[in-house]
Amino acid sequence: xxxxxxxxxxxxxxxxxxxxxxxxxxxxxxxxxxxxxxxxxxxxxxxxxxxxxxxxxxxxxxxxxxxxxxxxxxxxxxxxxxxxxxxxxxxxxxxxxxxxxxxxxxxxxxxxxxxxxxxxxxxxxxxxxxxxxxxxxxxxxxxxxxxxxxxxxxxxxxxxxxxxxxxxxxxxxxxxxxxxxxxxxxxxxxxxxxxxxxxxxxxxxxxxxxxxxxxxxxxxxxxxxx
Numbered sequence: 001x002x003x004x005x006x007x008x009x010x011x012x013x014x015x016x017x018x019x020x021x022x023x024x025x026x027x028x029x030x031x032x033x034x035x036x037x038x039x040x041x042x043x044x045x046x047x048x049x050x051x052x053x054x055x056x057x058x059x060x061x062x063x064x065x066x067x068x069x070x071x072x073x074x075x076x077x078x079x080x081x082x083x084x085x086x087x088x089x090x091x092x093x094x095x096x097x098x099x100x101x102x103x104x105x106x107x108x109x110x111x112x113x114x115x116x117x118x119x120x121x122x123x124x125x126x127x128x129x130x131x132x133x134x135x136x137x138x139x140x141x142x143x144x145x146x147x148x149x150x151x152x153x154x155x156x157x158x159x160x161x162x163x164x165x166x167x168x169x170x171x172x173x174x175x176x177x178x179x180x181x182x183x184x185x186x187x188x189x190x191x192x193x194x195x196x197x198x199x200x201x202x203x204x205x206x207x208x209x210x211x212x213x214x215x216x217x218x219x220x221x222x223x224x225x226x
Contacts, residue, residue: 001152003057004142007050007134014046040111040119047126050134063141063157064133068200078201081192082208085185089178089209090216090225097180105223123226124214132206135172139186140193140202144168158197165190185209 021038058064070078108119145152147164169190173183189202217225 001142003060004137006057007053008138010053011046011050011131011134014042014049018042037111040106040108043106043126044119044122047122047130051130054130054133054137061137061141062153063199064137065200068204070196070198070200070204074196074198074201075204077195078192078204079208081188081201082205083212085188085205085209086212086216088184089181089213092178092181092184094180097178099174099177099179103177103224105217106226107223120218124211124218127214127226128207128211131210132203136189136199136202136206139168139172140189141199143171144190144193156197157199158193158195160194165194 018039021042106123108123109116111119141157142152144164145155145157145159147167148155148159148161169183169186172186172189173179173181176182176185185206189205192205193199193202195201213225217223
């Protein structure tokens with residue numbers, strides 16, 4: 001159980017740390033924390049810590065065979081699902097479907113010099129590699145099956161029950177600022193899991209979405225999507 005919870009918990013902890021740092025800089029008036037640089041550099045640290053946790057627990061992820069094995073039709077379905085979620089996501093930024101005020105996002109180019117490219121690489125790789133593995137292990141491997149039985153490892157990957165499916169869609173949605181877009185993505189990834197019975201398919205779709213969104217951000221300079 002811990003193998004699927006700890007990486008997600010560490011990621012959530014860093015989100016909390018980021019909020020605290022932002023508060024200390026803006027509200028408490030701590031000059032050293034008032035700029036964007038501290039928050040920008042938290043992301044690479046977070047990415048490395050979560051990646052290290054995944055590597056530590058890797059042998060416990062029986063649902064992730066290595067190398068990944070996906071039939072061509074499932075690979076095509078995975079890619080299509082990821083691109084579909086991206087295309088829908090960037091059109092679902094309605095004010096009523098957003099939690100809190102719009103964010104200025106993550107702009108690595110507020111840092112001068114080569115460091116900006118390092119931050120960009122970490123942001124893109126973190127979103128397209130580390131986050132999909134971490135989130136899919138937590139939501140659609142652990143939570144989805146745990147809602148069916150506390151002996152979740154005995155439940156085959158991709159097992160469908162209405163309650164567990166809807167619950168994970170809802171929880172995955174409210175995890176994101178764009179909660180409706182999150183629910184849309186959770187629905188697509190969940191249906192993909194039911195169809196393929198392979199967690200790598202969800203990871204691949206999630207990775208495709210985040211990579212496409214990252215390219216979108218870099219091309220359009222709309223940092224709020226990050």
